[in-house]
Amino acid sequence: MATAGHEIGDPSDCLRAHWGHAEFRSLQREAVEATLQGRDVLVILPTGGGKSVTFQLPPLVARGVTIVITPLLALARDQVQAALDRGIEAAMWAGDTSDTARASIRSSVLAGRGDEGGLRLLYTTPESLRTPPMRELLQAAHEEGSLVSFAIDEAHCVSQWGHDFRPAYLELVNLRTLCPGVPVIAVTATATTPVQAGIKESLGMQDPIVFQGSFNRPNIQYSVRRKEVLGDGSREALLADLVAWLAPRAGQSGVIYARTRATCDWLAGVLGDAGVDASSYHAGKDAPRRAAVQRDWMEGGCPVVVATIAFGMGIDKADVRWVVHWEVPSSLEGFYQESGRAGRDGLPCCSLLYASDKEMQEAARLERGERRGAMAEVAAIVQGARCRRKALLAYFGERRGTCCTPAQGEESCDVCTDAQAVRRMLGAVERKLERTACLAARVAAAMAATAGGYGNVGQTAVVDPSGYGGPVETTGFGGVEQSAAQTTDAGGFGGGAGPVAAEGGVIGGVPPASLPVSEGGPAHDAGAENPGLTAAREAGVPGQETTPATGADLQTQPGAGTAGGPDAQKSKGFCGCSVM
Numbered sequence: 001m002a003t004a005g006h007e008i009g010d011p012s013d014c015l016r017a018h019w020g021h022a023e024f025r026s027l028q029r030e031a032v033e034a035t036l037q038g039r040d041v042l043v044i045l046p047t048g049g050g051k052s053v054t055f056q057l058p059p060l061v062a063r064g065v066t067i068v069i070t071p072l073l074a075l076a077r078d079q080v081q082a083a084l085d086r087g088i089e090a091a092m093w094a095g096d097t098s099d100t101a102r103a104s105i106r107s108s109v110l111a112g113r114g115d116e117g118g119l120r121l122l123y124t125t126p127e128s129l130r131t132p133p134m135r136e137l138l139q140a141a142h143e144e145g146s147l148v149s150f151a152i153d154e155a156h157c158v159s160q161w162g163h164d165f166r167p168a169y170l171e172l173v174n175l176r177t178l179c180p181g182v183p184v185i186a187v188t189a190t191a192t193t194p195v196q197a198g199i200k201e202s203l204g205m206q207d208p209i210v211f212q213g214s215f216n217r218p219n220i221q222y223s224v225r226r227k228e229v230l231g232d233g234s235r236e237a238l239l240a241d242l243v244a245w246l247a248p249r250a251g252q253s254g255v256i257y258a259r260t261r262a263t264c265d266w267l268a269g270v271l272g273d274a275g276v277d278a279s280s281y282h283a284g285k286d287a288p289r290r291a292a293v294q295r296d297w298m299e300g301g302c303p304v305v306v307a308t309i310a311f312g313m314g315i316d317k318a319d320v321r322w323v324v325h326w327e328v329p330s331s332l333e334g335f336y337q338e339s340g341r342a343g344r345d346g347l348p349c350c351s352l353l354y355a356s357d358k359e360m361q362e363a364a365r366l367e368r369g370e371r372r373g374a375m376a377e378v379a380a381i382v383q384g385a386r387c388r389r390k391a392l393l394a395y396f397g398e399r400r401g402t403c404c405t406p407a408q409g410e411e412s413c414d415v416c417t418d419a420q421a422v423r424r425m426l427g428a429v430e431r432k433l434e435r436t437a438c439l440a441a442r443v444a445a446a447m448a449a450t451a452g453g454y455g456n457v458g459q460t461a462v463v464d465p466s467g468y469g470g471p472v473e474t475t476g477f478g479g480v481e482q483s484a485a486q487t488t489d490a491g492g493f494g495g496g497a498g499p500v501a502a503e504g505g506v507i508g509g510v511p512p513a514s515l516p517v518s519e520g521g522p523a524h525d526a527g528a529e530n531p532g533l534t535a536a537r538e539a540g541v542p543g544q545e546t547t548p549a550t551g552a553d554l555q556t557q558p559g560a561g562t563a564g565g566p567d568a569q570k571s572k573g574f575c576g577c578s579v580m
């Protein structure tokens with residue numbers, strides 16, 4: 001049953017009555033009207049751009065129900081509560097929804113279009129959507145004419161997760177045959193052209209109207225710091241740098257993103273010791289603890305959260321003044337989403353990214369499938385001295401001639417503020433990496449000459465043939481356990497096993513285009529973390545527990561970025577010095 005022509009209320013009145021907003025933001029009204037006309041719609045607005053209104057408002061106007069499909073139950077719960085707080089009838093249907101609650105939802109949904117007190121928003125997950133009771137409800141609701149639209153929130157998950165580990169996302173296309181004529185509205189803050197195409201195809205969207213705002217977040221000041229040249233590069237030096245950066249921001253609300261749970265716990269602890277009030281948040285903590293941390297942060301009790309990517313999706317806190325990436329993010333989409341949690345109120349805010357070549361190389365080595373190449377894109381921004389804003393926008397397909405333009409209200413990135421300083425930093429990184437590579441290569445060559453060959457793990461030298469991230473280590477300088485631990489460890493700083501091991505993962509400044517994809521081979525892959533699964537586990541997606549790579553996994557596998565031969569080493573040519 002088509003929904004076109006069922007407008008009852010006035011969109012502006014609904015916006016005022018339920019949100020208290022006087023006017024629509026850019027593209028909101030257009031998206032609402034297109035949905036009400038029965039068109040499929042893809043909304044791409046930046047983080048904090050006001051996407052929720054685009055799919056929450058149509059059922060209010062048409063007095064029917066919109067089925068909202070979200071990736072996370074926690075996100076759905078928050079949004080249901082937020083909707084109820086705005087006086088919008090909303091409910092959630094999940095695996096643990098009681099029979100009584102389901103019966104109540106059912107009668108409310110089947111009350112039909114136009115019912116004053118009917119349900120307006122029914123939140124669910126792709127997995128719940130394919131269960132027989134839900135399918136039966138959808139069919140009945142469709143026959144009653146109650147369905148206004150299907151909304152796919154965080155729609156980039158369709159293409160990012162659907163093929164990876166949440167096949168239920170790929171079954172969303174079946175809604176088109178189950179409920180023909182009901183429009184689909186897909187919303188996301190990040191969608192490159194291929195991702196857009198993937199969303200449209202996976203959802204079976206028919207001639208969709210795409211409403212795409214600019215990805216630019218003018219109020220964010222972007223900057224990058226290279227770990228290799230912060231003090232002596234030690235963990236203490238990095239911590240001191242962070243603490244100094246935070247000092248003038250004391251009391252401001254902020255988020256520090258780290259890659260592992262252990263890092264979150266450690267960093268929150270040492271920041272506390274340094275007088276920074278910080279809490280750790282990740283999927284390893286139980287739900288009440290996570291809820292308490294989030295609540296405390298939302299209410300301003302504890303201003304700083306150190307978190308994995310489990311924290312943030314759907315959190316609507318307007319006054320986050322800064323976001324720090326303590327370790328390099330796994331993709332530019334991720335970086336954009338995470339840094340975009342700052343400054344939703346439109347006021348000036350900061351994004352600070354700490355990164356090293358070693359981290360990027362290690363992360364690249366774990367990439368597989370469609371994720372291959374994501375780290376090279378991150379590296380292109382981190383390793384370059386181009387306006388960060390311009391580079392980030394270019395990634396999303398927005399070409400602009402100008403760099404950060406303060407005259408138009410844009411915050412200046414570090415490059416636009418002081419390009420010379422950034423170039424000096426990059427030059428220092430390059431020199432340091434060259435020195436390290438020379439030293440590593442010389443030690444390896446010397447060890448090989450002594451023992452008569454390479455690749456004999458545990459006896460002589462261990463040289464990563466890829467030249468990427470596999471620490472050049474020798475017996476007596478730390479051993480393979482050390483290098484394996486570094487791929488998943490708490491700090492990603494090398495662990496300081498010895499003069500070579502401490503910096504051994506960095507073998508020359510790798511130009512962005514040459515950043516590797518996984519070169520470890522199947523044995524390595526089997527033990528390595530799938531970034532998608534890691535994301536799912538952190539995000540609390542049910543049934544996505546995996547066993548992280550362990551030192552033993554990598555240690556015992558040939559081809560795990562450790563053993564290699566002189567030919568492989570020769571072909572890569574670590575640095576300018578002649579060692580072979």
Ligand SMILES: Nc1ncnc2c1ncn2[C@@H]1O[C@H](COP(=O)(O)OP(=O)(O)OP(=O)(O)O)[C@@H](O)[C@H]1O
Pocket residue numbers: 019021022023024025028045046047048049050051052053188189313314315316318344
């Ligand atoms: N028309 C409007 N006028 C003023 N404020 C608005 C308007 N629309 C939305 N907002 C506010 O903007 C903020 C962000 O809205 P919303 O949560 O929908 O963003 P979003 O695009 O879903 O962001 P994210 O992708 O980060 O979740 C909210 O505080 C919301 O109340």
